[in-house]
Amino acid sequence: xxxxxxxxxxxxxxxxxxxxxxxxxxxxxxxxxxxxxxxxxxxxxxxxxxxxxxxxxxxxxxxxxxx
Amino acid sequence: xxxxxxxxxxxxxxxxxxxxxxxxxxxxxxxxxxxxxxxxxxxxxxxxxxxxxxxxxxxxxxxxxxxxxxxxxxxxxxxxxxxxxxxxxxxxxxxxxxxxxxxxxxxxxxxxxxxxxxxxxxxxxxxxxxxxxxxxxxxxxxxxxxxxxxxxxxxx
Amino acid sequence: xxxxxxxxxxxxxxxxxxxxxxxxxxxxxxxxxxxxxxxxxxxxxxxxxxxxxxxxxxxxxxxxxxxxxxxxxxxxxxxxxxxxxxxxxxxxxxxxxxxxxxxxxxxxxxxxxxxxxxxxxxxxxxxxxxxxxxxxxxxxxxxxxxxxxxxxxxxxxxxxxxxxxxxxxxxxxxxxxxxxxxxxxxxxxxxxxxxxxxxxxxxxxxxxxxxxxxxxxxxxxxxxxxxxxxxxxxxxxxxxxx
Numbered sequence: 001x002x003x004x005x006x007x008x009x010x011x012x013x014x015x016x017x018x019x020x021x022x023x024x025x026x027x028x029x030x031x032x033x034x035x036x037x038x039x040x041x042x043x044x045x046x047x048x049x050x051x052x053x054x055x056x057x058x059x060x061x062x063x064x065x066x067x
Numbered sequence: 068x069x070x071x072x073x074x075x076x077x078x079x080x081x082x083x084x085x086x087x088x089x090x091x092x093x094x095x096x097x098x099x100x101x102x103x104x105x106x107x108x109x110x111x112x113x114x115x116x117x118x119x120x121x122x123x124x125x126x127x128x129x130x131x132x133x134x135x136x137x138x139x140x141x142x143x144x145x146x147x148x149x150x151x152x153x154x155x156x157x158x159x160x161x162x163x164x165x166x167x168x169x170x171x172x173x174x175x176x177x178x179x180x181x182x183x184x185x186x187x188x189x190x191x192x193x194x195x196x197x198x199x200x201x202x203x204x205x206x207x208x209x210x211x212x213x214x215x216x217x218x219x220x221x222x223x
Numbered sequence: 224x225x226x227x228x229x230x231x232x233x234x235x236x237x238x239x240x241x242x243x244x245x246x247x248x249x250x251x252x253x254x255x256x257x258x259x260x261x262x263x264x265x266x267x268x269x270x271x272x273x274x275x276x277x278x279x280x281x282x283x284x285x286x287x288x289x290x291x292x293x294x295x296x297x298x299x300x301x302x303x304x305x306x307x308x309x310x311x312x313x314x315x316x317x318x319x320x321x322x323x324x325x326x327x328x329x330x331x332x333x334x335x336x337x338x339x340x341x342x343x344x345x346x347x348x349x350x351x352x353x354x355x356x357x358x359x360x361x362x363x364x365x366x367x368x369x370x371x372x373x374x375x376x377x378x379x380x381x382x383x384x385x386x387x388x389x390x391x392x393x394x395x396x397x398x399x400x401x402x403x404x405x406x407x408x409x410x411x412x413x414x415x416x417x418x419x420x421x422x423x424x425x426x427x428x429x430x431x432x433x434x435x436x437x438x439x440x441x442x443x444x445x446x447x448x449x450x451x452x453x454x455x456x457x458x459x460x461x462x463x464x465x
């Protein structure tokens with residue numbers, strides 16, 4: 001207990017050490033999650049487009065304007 | 068293949084021109100890029116009285132006198148010259164004798180009156196026991212060692 | 224050159240790199256885990272800075288990666304401009320946001336370190352200012368590459384900015400030697416060897432390896448996403464015009 005609280009106290013620098021580590025973890029995990037989500041969404045869209053193309057003839061495909 | 072070479076040459080020439088331009092700009096602004104002046108600058112009258120500057124150097128050993136109401140007097144040295152400093156306020160944790168310091172203020176009657184004091188630390192990192200062992204062995208050169216080894220006052 | 228040609232085909236690039244993703248992920252977590260354990264539990268406090276020195280283990284790798292990512296972005300830009308390599312623009316675009324995050328982390332953790340040690344959150348010295356400029360260069364690169372309707376024109380404009388801005392990287396590195404700065408000179412990458420005790424150097428190097436692997440991990444994922452987005456664009460265009 002004592003060692004845990006003294007570890008968390010960081011010699012009085014807790015208010016500077018922990019935000020540094022916390023911010024680093026949040027931002028790195030954040031950009032990782034965003035990247036993976038974009039990848040999965042793009043793969044799903046591409047698969048859907050390919051499936052559509054197999055069912056319908058390409059010339060009748062819907063024109064989707066959004067990127 | 069020809070176009071490729073043309074583009075390569077173009078990028079290379081542009082790169083050289085940018086580097087030269089940057090070097091010229093940085094040289095022209097050299098005085099402003101310098102974050103602090105040294106005691107030698109002050110002793111050699113390169114700094115006018117009442118001109119607001121930052122003074123950088125080492126806190127001279129055994130020069131710190133704590134007064135009341137947060138008043139502190141100490142001397143800043145670059146090992147060649149020394150300037151007395153007066154300051155009233157809160158000192159950073161790293162402020163101590165023998166350590167680097169940057170004070171901001173004005174020179175008044177030969178005393179540098181600072182309204183802000185920042186601590187500067189060196190590039191050495193080690194556990195306290197190792198620092199003690201080096202000191203015991205008489206190998207300690209302190210911060211001054213880098214000053215003499217490298218390029219004068221700029222690497223304080 | 225043969226190496227570059229082999230990777231030139233985006234599909235071949237993806238089939239070659241996709242199997243690497245889980246390995247890179249595992250190695251990233253392993254080195255970051257080891258680095259954090261050594262840095263937080265095993266490494267000693269500093270003789271001057273006490274426990275606050277542990278901020279170094281997230282600050283220094285972030286600052287290194289900020290410059291490393293910019294360098295690889297500039298190389299991608301040069302390859303894209305000169306050899307018109309199809310994957311160069313993809314790599315540059317995928318790197319920019321990661322580099323911007325590393326730069327922001329270096330600035331923020333440096334600020335959190337500077338307050339207790341120097342006595343200030345921020346000073347306009349050469350090192351801190353040139354690092355802030357690097358952050359703006361990343362932002363400018365991302366803004367430019369999205370500023371054009373034609374993605375190729377955006378990529379070209381952004382690549383020119385990345386190349387011009389590369390001059391800032393050596394300025395950051397040598398700012399602490401060329402001018403008086405509040406920031407201290409280099410401790411690890413220096414002529415006469417590191418001035419950090421091994422007990423502190425090892426966790427720092429492990430964290431740096433972890434950050435580098437993290438970058439490669441996210442880079443491949445982002446490049447995959449961008450190549451896929453390009454295929455989606457092409458399919459939709461073919462459908463509209465075909």
